[in-house]
Amino acid sequence: MKYAYFTGCVAKGTCPELHHSTVELAKVLGIDLWEMTDATCCGAGVIRDENPELQIALNARTFAMAEASGMDIVNICSTCQQNLGQDNRAMREDPALLERTNGVLAQSGLHYSGKTQVKNLLWVLVGDYGLDRLKEKVVRPLTGLRVASYYGCQLLRPVEDTGYDDPDNPTSFDKLVEALGATPVDYAGKTRCCGFHILTVNEDTSTKMAVKRLEEAEEAEADIMVTPCPLCHTSLDAYQPRATRMQGSSVRMPVLHLSQLVGLAVGLESSDVQLNKLMVSPQGALSRV
Amino acid sequence: MKSTFLIQRYVPEVDSAPHMERYEMDLWDEATILDGLLAIKDQRDDSLAFRRACRHAICGSCTMVVNGYSKLVCKTAIASEVKRGRKELRITPMRTMRVVKDLVVDMAPFWKHFRDMEPWLQPDPKKVPPPNEEYRVTPEKLAPSRKDLNCIQCAVCVSDCGVAEVDSHFAGPMALAKAHRFVTDPRDSKRKERLQALVDLGLWDCAHAYNCMECPKHVDPAMAIADLRRISVQAGITNNLGARHSNVFTKSVGRTGRLDESMLVLQTVGLTNIPGQIRNGPQGLRMLMKGKLPLPMVQQERVDNPKEVRRIYEAVASGEER
Numbered sequence: 022m023k024y025a026y027f028t029g030c031v032a033k034g035t036c037p038e039l040h041h042s043t044v045e046l047a048k049v050l051g052i053d054l055w056e057m058t059d060a061t062c063c064g065a066g067v068i069r070d071e072n073p074e075l076q077i078a079l080n081a082r083t084f085a086m087a088e089a090s091g092m093d094i095v096n097i098c099s100t101c102q103q104n105l106g107q108d109n110r111a112m113r114e115d116p117a118l119l120e121r122t123n124g125v126l127a128q129s130g131l132h133y134s135g136k137t138q139v140k141n142l143l144w145v146l147v148g149d150y151g152l153d154r155l156k157e158k159v160v161r162p163l164t165g166l167r168v169a170s171y172y173g174c175q176l177l178r179p180v181e182d183t184g185y186d187d188p189d190n191p192t193s194f195d196k197l198v199e200a201l202g203a204t205p206v207d208y209a210g211k212t213r214c215c216g217f218h219i220l221t222v223n224e225d226t227s228t229k230m231a232v233k234r235l236e237e238a239e240e241a242e243a244d245i246m247v248t249p250c251p252l253c254h255t256s257l258d259a260y261q262p263r264a265t266r267m268q269g270s271s272v273r274m275p276v277l278h279l280s281q282l283v284g285l286a287v288g289l290e291s292s293d294v295q296l297n298k299l300m301v302s303p304q305g306a307l308s309r310v
Numbered sequence: 311m312k313s314t315f316l317i318q319r320y321v322p323e324v325d326s327a328p329h330m331e332r333y334e335m336d337l338w339d340e341a342t343i344l345d346g347l348l349a350i351k352d353q354r355d356d357s358l359a360f361r362r363a364c365r366h367a368i369c370g371s372c373t374m375v376v377n378g379y380s381k382l383v384c385k386t387a388i389a390s391e392v393k394r395g396r397k398e399l400r401i402t403p404m405r406t407m408r409v410v411k412d413l414v415v416d417m418a419p420f421w422k423h424f425r426d427m428e429p430w431l432q433p434d435p436k437k438v439p440p441p442n443e444e445y446r447v448t449p450e451k452l453a454p455s456r457k458d459l460n461c462i463q464c465a466v467c468v469s470d471c472g473v474a475e476v477d478s479h480f481a482g483p484m485a486l487a488k489a490h491r492f493v494t495d496p497r498d499s500k501r502k503e504r505l506q507a508l509v510d511l512g513l514w515d516c517a518h519a520y521n522c523m524e525c526p527k528h529v530d531p532a533m534a535i536a537d538l539r540r541i542s543v544q545a546g547i548t549n550n551l552g553a554r555h556s557n558v559f560t561k562s563v564g565r566t567g568r569l570d571e572s573m574l575v576l577q578t579v580g581l582t583n584i585p586g587q588i589r590n591g592p593q594g595l596r597m598l599m600k601g602k603l604p605l606p607m608v609q610q611e612r613v614d615n616p617k618e619v620r621r622i623y624e625a626v627a628s629g630e631e632r
Contacts, residue, residue, distance in 0.1 A: 035604070061568065070556045078626050082619075100518075212378075222552050223551075260593065
């Protein structure tokens, strides 16, 4: 299995542990990752706010490079999944837009025909790698650990652009958690927004959203939350002490990256997945496993 | 078809808290959730309160939360919920609004946000034709607001919006889509004033969760909001956090191909905004200590060929000029 690995900006910036643990996990699972070091930011919907065609041109450049390599794209961020997916569909559905965009790419010697698939690591693990195969790799089953799978919002919607699970009743993440030997917990906020995208613009509202998600997981008696997105992770973990203080909440909830949780189950050590970089230590919760 | 309804019941004047009531129903295969509610009211408990009128997804009255997601229940077949693996139909009132009784909520805040948008055409009096003539506009010129015009004010989008859930000041997706409808109408003369007002009404508070894209009438408020932001920036309304955030973000990616997150926060807050920077200081320090804060500019990731990225920026810009 080979993928064009799209790290996104945050896994190379404020969440280095995500990139690191993803690379380590891929080695154990035998997944070849070709890191797209020349791929730009996905635009995060923010460049789209300024100039939709600019964001599409940047992402078309990324798709063209993946297409030339013959590999599909794996990403490790829900915002990357959403924006790459949405722009990919826009070009597939609008041949004139694709042609216009190829006009922009031509000077770089690139061309995109519309074939590249974009998959978050979660969909690669559940869909391509397969849960049966993953189960065989589990050497440290996470028995007894109550895990709140946090799908978040952008991984699932709009369904036309992602299309890997039902946004109104997703089950893939919970099935993966089960395959690792852990117990998935159902809770109200699993597909609701973490507030990240307005953290800089409206911190009060953003942190209220994050705290609500953490409290919902706590109410369902989860030991930890797990997220496939470093932006959710930033809101829920890196900002957790500040957010709970701002909003007067006593919640304390460790939040792991998807690659960290799977990595631990398939035998990686906590140093391999850099648990020390988490703001809220998961050691207490994990010691019960 | 046998179905289990779990319905939230609550009379604020009598009950100390809401509770869930269970109803086992046997309905025909094509029954909608509204059919089920009407059968319960008819056969089991006529005190059950909910809003409904047309039964054809035109009036927008019967929005409720079904298994965690807002729907027009007249347009939602019970079978569709069964198909997605639901064993029960858990029905609760819309979020973001106060419960009046059972599934009926007080929509006053929703209508206030609607009115704040001055949802009527405000043409230039000098251009308005005499009373016996129409103020005509071609379908092409109304194309940008075509989707907005489908809105029936059902509030599905508002009830599912994560921002509206915690921030009653936020105008919400419905009202912003309505604003888009008038901002893009070539007959309206208050475009700039409307855009200016939107900054305070929450134009930049949308968190891109895209829940509102699943509109029963296909309005797509999320894209209306994105378009309003673009129009707002183009109109020069840039002295606010949201526009600055978007501008700094786009420029940062244009320089290196990747986002400089540290610089994004510093510049959005404003380099000369000392109180703002001090307020963010502790968080920055906390992340720095964890090795989660690359130094702005210095440790910034860049793509292999930043020149190519800059060329694309220029090519798109020059294409637009043409």
